[in-house]
Amino acid sequence: MPLSPDIPQYAQDLMDFYSPPRQDARGVGIFYEQIQPGADLEKMARHHYQYFVGEQWDRHSDAWMRPWKLIYQRARDIDPCFVAEITAVATLAGEKHENLFSKFLKINTDDYVRAYTVLQTAFDSPEVEDFRVYTIGDGEVVEGLLAISHRRNGETVIFAFLDKKNSTHGL
Template identity: 40%
Template sequence: MVSDSSDQTQPLSEAITILQAIYGPPSQGGFGSAVFYDAIPPGADLEPIALRYYQHFVGKLWEQYGESAWMSAWKQVYVRPPGIQPNIVAELKAIGDPAAANYVPILLLNETDDQAKAQQALASVFDDPQVTNLNVYAIGDGAAMSGLLLAGCRATGETTILVSLLD
């Protein structure tokens, strides 16, 4: 089962709250963006967790268009190497996959008045020294919709998933 901030017994950190204010709270909208927060077992593989939240976000559209459509774009486009100085904005800008790289300016809100606020919110969450795993995945329906999913996990198992999917 996918949980979100509404089922958490402890309050969300201010950084997660700000990230949700910018990118949206947990949703099954299948379009736009949403931020999920969960606690997973420390050291768990992030990919199945990320995939579960991707499917949850897409909601009814997953069944409508079929898993094969939604999985056609799914691929890991970045893994933060151990021991580097975290810088989520620079890391996103350095993604080598051309299709995923095209989506980075949209995710960073480069063409909006909220660019600095969005990038600071991303850094506050994903550059935290306690984030031990960070994976970025390309997502989409294989046709009109594409985007990115960021999954960051702290050593404690606290996990933040940002899904952003647009046409």
């Protein structure tokens, strides 16, 4: 687990704006962890995904892993832009994910400036050396995306969101 209980300000701002870590498989969950160099990011992302799903994981872990798929990994030679990247990824993943993304990112609200600021600070820093997006859900009722950002110094942030399929109101 975390090497240090200290959460950097950018991660705290992200949690304050969206949501702290949660275990109810709905809405948004933000996670922070300081990890060792060379740690397996996919394994870490799955661990936090399992935590986000909570007790439902134990009853249906196979179903929760069925949609798990890496659908995007940032190339090292592009300029980072979380909002543009997640928009493109959500569009490629299908309309259902695009609707989820726009609802949960809060970029189309009165607070859009703050949304862009906390997202850019967390995910677009020059310190980010690995950024990935996975599809998540239970394969039937719930679907979403999980983005993981890993910095050179080991700081790692996960942004997960889940919602009922074809829902516009959340779980």
